[in-house]
Amino acid sequence: MAKKTNISTKYSPIEKERLQQELAKLSDEELIFRFQDGDLLAFDEIVKRYKNQLFNFVFRFLGEYADSEDIVQETFLRVFRKRRAYRKVAKFSTWIYTIAGNLAKTELRRRKKRNVFPLSTLGYEDRDYEISDESLSPETRTNTHMYEEIIQREIQALSPKFREVIILRDIQELSYEEISKIIKVPLGTVKSRVNRARLKLQARLKFLLDNK
Amino acid sequence: MINCERFTSLITDYLDDNLDKQQKAEFKNHLQSCKECAAVFERVNSLQQHLKKLPSVKTSPVFDIVLKNRLRRELVKNTTWNLFENPWIKISVIGLSAAAIFLIAFFSLYYPSISSKQQQRFSSTVSNFQTFTDRADSTNLSQQQVEEKIYFVIEEIPADLFMSERQHFDLLFSTNAHSDSTFSSLGQIKQPAYTKSLVTVTF
Numbered sequence: 001m002a003k004k005t006n007i008s009t010k011y012s013p014i015e016k017e018r019l020q021q022e023l024a025k026l027s028d029e030e031l032i033f034r035f036q037d038g039d040l041l042a043f044d045e046i047v048k049r050y051k052n053q054l055f056n057f058v059f060r061f062l063g064e065y066a067d068s069e070d071i072v073q074e075t076f077l078r079v080f081r082k083r084r085a086y087r088k089v090a091k092f093s094t095w096i097y098t099i100a101g102n103l104a105k106t107e108l109r110r111r112k113k114r115n116v117f118p119l120s121t122l123g124y125e126d127r128d129y130e131i132s133d134e135s136l137s138p139e140t141r142t143n144t145h146m147y148e149e150i151i152q153r154e155i156q157a158l159s160p161k162f163r164e165v166i167i168l169r170d171i172q173e174l175s176y177e178e179i180s181k182i183i184k185v186p187l188g189t190v191k192s193r194v195n196r197a198r199l200k201l202q203a204r205l206k207f208l209l210d211n212k
Numbered sequence: 213m214i215n216c217e218r219f220t221s222l223i224t225d226y227l228d229d230n231l232d233k234q235q236k237a238e239f240k241n242h243l244q245s246c247k248e249c250a251a252v253f254e255r256v257n258s259l260q261q262h263l264k265k266l267p268s269v270k271t272s273p274v275f276d277i278v279l280k281n282r283l284r285r286e287l288v289k290n291t292t293w294n295l296f297e298n299p300w301i302k303i304s305v306i307g308l309s310a311a312a313i314f315l316i317a318f319f320s321l322y323y324p325s326i327s328s329k330q331q332q333r334f335s336s337t338v339s340n341f342q343t344f345t346d347r348a349d350s351t352n353l354s355q356q357q358v359e360e361k362i363y364f365v366i367e368e369i370p371a372d373l374f375m376s377e378r379q380h381f382d383l384l385f386s387t388n389a390h391s392d393s394t395f396s397s398l399g400q401i402k403q404p405a406y407t408k409s410l411v412t413v414t415f
Contacts, residue, residue, distance in 0.1 A: 047276070052271060053268075056269050065272075072271065076279055151262060151263070170260055170263035194224055195220075195224035195225075198256045198260070201259055202255035202256050202258075202259045205262075209254075209259060
């Protein structure tokens with residue numbers, strides 16, 4: 001049974017560090033249950049664990065840095081508000097990915113209505129974030145950037161239903177079962193959708209994949 | 213023997229090692245015999261590697277600060293809202309709201325009677341003032357005497373009304389100050405705009 005604490009509990013720095021170390025050993029589900037009992041540090045740990053992987057997923061899906069960050073923020077706010085809605089029947093990761101995925105799809109529909117195009121359709125020089133590997137030579141780094149940019153652009157060109165599964169499977173490396181629960185589609189459909197998404201993407205990236 | 217369409221539909225299952233022995237054998241046979249399908253297979257295989265190698269993008273350094281601020285606002289909202297979960301606080305708030313509504317209703321019903329008394333008093337003041345100015349033209353009062361009378365009349369006007377309608381009185385005095393004919397300028401108050409503004413004052 002998780003220890004009940006007041007939601008506004010304040011900790012001393014030493015106590016906080018000790019609790020953080022303790023929380024780092026817990027599973028996602030244990031963390032959310034502790035958070036349901038009012039432990040805010042458990043929520044901090046959830047944010048720490050998921051912020052980058054959710055951001056990666058949403059960014060690959062939307063292709064826009066600022067919007068993706070907003071969506072991840074909104075995802076955590078929803079988790080915060082709806083913490084009581086989480087039940088043990090589902091994995092926590094499934095639940096949080098479903099929230100983020102739904103918000104990302106809503107954003108996509110909103111953009112479609114307003115004819116908004118992501119900034120990633122600009123050249124790779126225009127992006128405002130740094131993901132370079134410093135161990136590579138400048139030339140290799142430039143080429144790597146270019147390839148990444150091309151792949152990202154072609155992922156964006158896929159329809160959302162193919163884009164979603166290929167990101168979840170090949171970039172986030174989730175299991176078919178989990179993807180099936182996240183997007184609420186039968187397992188067989190997920191598998192065939194992943195296969196079709198890969199076929200579409202390899203056709204679009206033929207020039208790049210054949211030359212490498 | 214499988215065809216090209218069947219082959220491409222099995223690529224993912226083959227890569228995930230989900231084919232049975234016979235399917236795997238047929239898949240391999242087609243792979244060796246069809247150059248186009250072999251190229252597709254190679255590209256899918258290579259694509260998977262590329263996707264796995266894509267760098268993981270990270271949130272900006274201000275992400276945590278922004279999120280914490282938003283959560284703090286959420287907490288404040290929650291704390292305020294949670295107060296209402298206490299039945300005694302809920303009953304007190306409902307009781308106080310009901311009392312406030314009752315008091316507002318009571319005063320809004322009572323106030324017009326006070327206001328109508330003031331209205332009557334003010335109307336008679338205005339009426340006296342008009343009668344006075346009508347008569348002023350036909351009498352031999354000096355300007356000083358007229359102004360004294362005006363001050364006297366103004367004193368009878370309720371202070372709050374005088375303040376709210378001050379611009380009209382200021383206009384009256386400024387007209388007097390620059391007029392050659394005392395009584396004709398005093399007649400200004402009989403002009404429709406001014407009279408109307410005095411009469412239609414609401415409390």
